[in-house]
Amino acid sequence: MHSPYYVYSPAQNIALWVQQWVCGRLPLDEAIDALAELGGPHRLEDGSEIAYVLREFRAHCTPSSRYPWLSLVLPGPGQALLAHLDAPAALVLRHDPAGSATLAIPNNHRGATQWEFSDSEVPMHLQSFLMPGDADTQLRLAIDRAANAIAAHGMALDGVQQPRLRVGTLRDFYETPGLPPEIPERAAKLIARADYASAILETVLSGIGEHRFDPELLSIGNAIRDARMAAVAYCAIELGREYA
Template sequence: MDIRAEVWSPLQNTAVWLGAWLHGLEATDNVIDALADLGADGLVDVLGDIRRSVGLDGEEPALRLVLSGPGEAPALPAGSAAAEAASVSSAGALVLADAAPLTHHILVPDAEGNWEWFVEEGPLPAPAWLSPGEADELLTQATNEAARLVMASGYTTDALASPRLTVGTLADFYDTPGLPAAVPGRAAKLFARADRVGAIIETVTRRMNDHRIDPQLLGLWRHIRAARMAGVAYAVREFGRLT
């Protein structure tokens, strides 16, 4: 199993850059450069279609991130082509709100970097709509509980006792290529916490090749995904308030 695909999301930053661009807070050239850095070059050719399709004045964020993983189906209509594609993709999906009520555009990348575009008429499954504070608290609680279980098992490692020392080599990878300047601090903090917890998990399970505490660590995946989705939704809402 690809641990990095579960704990890191380049689609998170892709969503934030697109959201800032859609709300006029980033220049097109900057977005194109960011998409190239994120491996999302395939979206460059459809930026015009994205701008024409998205509705910026609705109650929901103009753009959302949908992530899924083991034991968690994507929050898309069950049995739909979009849900099937998102379940197969390790990256997740982007959901664009249309100007027409109850219409959504769903973009899903495949392993080759190509993107499928789906249109869903009708309501989508309701996301959790966590605030950054709620998502951060859930991730913190889950991290603390995992640490407690690990300590109770008698297992110790520098990766848990001093994670900054062991995940330092991953820091540049998780931080690149950064976020738009307009990203609110609360969202950036939430992304940073999700990145740090993801780096710890990768260090222990992949870099150290130690799987004795997988059940404790892998239980954090759901909360990492929730934090990333909440951060994107919050950031895009705030972009709308700035314009």
């Protein structure tokens, strides 16, 4: 079992930086610098550069406190993003909750990120998000269950005496280039826990190298995925409240 895209995706932080820019809380150059750290040069399919990508985002969503107007969707085991779409992540952009959505699909190509924007019907299972408290509780429980199952088997992490050092190294990767300024505290804490859980999961997978614990690890992976989507949705709503 190893599904890195729903354990971590740069689309999470891209969504958070774009939300801030759409709401006028970031200058253009700061948004461009952050996105470059998250995916290299960003372009549209016709080759237009980052400023035009950001304009597309602004054109396809309207900040609101009533619904997540710019949200993140991550596929999980048994849940493809869309039947016709082979992508590890997407951002869902809306002008209103009842109308059609625009999917912004990032595709990495030779160190650059190419964006595709298209109108699409989004399945219901990709429109529902947990509240941060519920997502945090789900993640805590998944980590505890996995830790207890692994400990019961007396497994070691590849002979590593201090696995926390490896976890810390991986967290440095997940946290680059950091979150936007003034992100809501509940979302920041939830993302920090998801990063920690992701690092633990990667450490266990690389240390054990077998499939005995797939059910427990799958549970953590799904909880991480839900937590990341919940954090981005919550940020959109809170920003929409201030924007209005």
